Amino acid sequence: MADRMPSSGLTAEQHALGDVLEQVAVWLKQSRSAGVSATSLSVLNRLTDAGPLRITELASREGVTQPAMTTLVDRLQEREWATRTVDAADRRATLVAMTPAGRDYITAHRRARAQIIGDRMAALSLTDQRALGAALPALRRLMVPPSPAHDDRAASAGSRPQEVTRVGA
Known part of the structure; x- marks a missing residue:
């Protein structure tokens, strides 16, 4: 059974995971290309993965x-990494799409980020490397916002956090 933090009802593991994920986010932010904001990178990643989107979206x-x-x-357009096009489904709306130069930039950024992570992982034991790899599916699921049905279940259950199994314990 996981330890619970009495003041918040959250487990020690949940607090520790939050701390580590924040540290990783700061580390990745500090290692990104100079002159490119985290939000710009996030938008480029989103456009790469989702395709053209409206500015409101x-x-x-x-x-x-x-x-x-x-x-x-506007800044992405100045760098020729994105372009605006008319939305064929609603000609009043504008879509933002990646340009080939934007794709080249984000591909190079992802490659450089993977190299930085690979260099750090090389210093870890094989067991730790495998544990990080095994955690990827759960981390991906963690990033998916809960559905309204999940929120309703949590409220009816008294908003009790899910029990967390200690890894390596």
């Missing part, structure tokens, strides 16, 4: 205002 997914996203897209 990008703003919503990135958690920024529409005017802020418009400014960011």
Whole structure:
């Protein structure tokens, strides 16, 4: 059974995971290309993975205002990494799409990030490397926002956190 933190009802593992994930995010942010914001990289990644999106959709997914996203897209256009096109489904709307130069940039960025991570992982034991690889599916699921049905179940269960099994214990 996982230890519970009495003040918050969360487990020690949940607190520790939050701390480590934040440290990883800061480390990756510090290792990114100079002159490119984290939000710009996130938008480029999102456009690479999702394809063209409306500015309002990008703003919503990135958690920024529409005017802020418009400014960011302007900067991406200045670098020739993105372009605006008319949405064929609604000619009043504009889609933001990646350009070949944007794809080249994000591909190079991902390659450089993977190299940095690979260099750090090489210093770890084979057991730790395998544990990180085994954690990938759970980390991907962790990043998916809960569905409304999940939120309703949590509320009806008294918002008790799920029990966490200790890894390596």
